[in-house]
Amino acid sequence: MTTYQGSCHCGHLKFSVELDLAGGGSRCNCSICQRTAALSTIAAPAAFRVATDESTLGAYAWGGKTGTRYFCPTCGIHAYGRGHLPELGGDYVSVNLNCLEGIDPGTLPVAYWDGRHNNWEAGLSSKPWPI
Numbered sequence: 856m857t858t859y860q861g862s863c864h865c866g867h868l869k870f871s872v873e874l875d876l877a878g879g880g881s882r883c884n885c886s887i888c889q890r891t892a893a894l895s896t897i898a899a900p901a902a903f904r905v906a907t908d909e910s911t912l913g914a915y916a917w918g919g920k921t922g923t924r925y926f927c928p929t930c931g932i933h934a935y936g937r938g939h940l941p942e943l944g945g946d947y948v949s950v951n952l953n954c955l956e957g958i959d960p961g962t963l964p965v966a967y968w969d970g971r972h973n974n975w976e977a978g979l980s981s982k983p984w985p986i
Contacts, residue, residue, distance in 0.1 A: 859873075870905045870935060880896045882965055885968075905935075
C-alpha cells in the first residue's frame with residue numbers, strides 16, 4: 856500500500872488515501888459515471904482521510920442513495936464518493952484516480968462496469984475489489 860495525496864483542480868478539496876494501484880481502476884457507463892468520466896478505485900474507509908471540511912464541499916446522492924459523491928464547489932471536480940454496498944463489502948470510498956498526485960492514470964489497467972444495464976456481474980470477474 857502506498858499513501859497518495861489528492862485534490863481538486865483549484866486545491867480547495869484535499870485528501871489522502873492508501874491504495875495498491877497494481878489492480879488499476881475502473882470506468883462505468885451508468886448515467887453519472889459516464890458524465891463525470893472518472894477513473895475510480897475503491898478504498899476502505901479507514902484508508903481514506905479528508906483534509907478539507909466536508910461541510911464546505913458539494914455533495915450529490917441519487918437513485919437508491921447507496922452512495923454520495925463529493926465535489927469542489929469552486930472548480931466542480933468530483934474527487935471521491937462514500938457509500939455502503941454489500942457487494943463491495945459494506946462501507947466504501949470510491950476515489951477518482953485522476954485527482955491523485957504523482958501518478959499517470961493513463962498507464963493503469965482499466966476494468967469496465969456495465970452500470971447502464973445494471974449488469975454489475977460483467978465487471979466482477981475483471982476487478983475484484985480489495986477491501
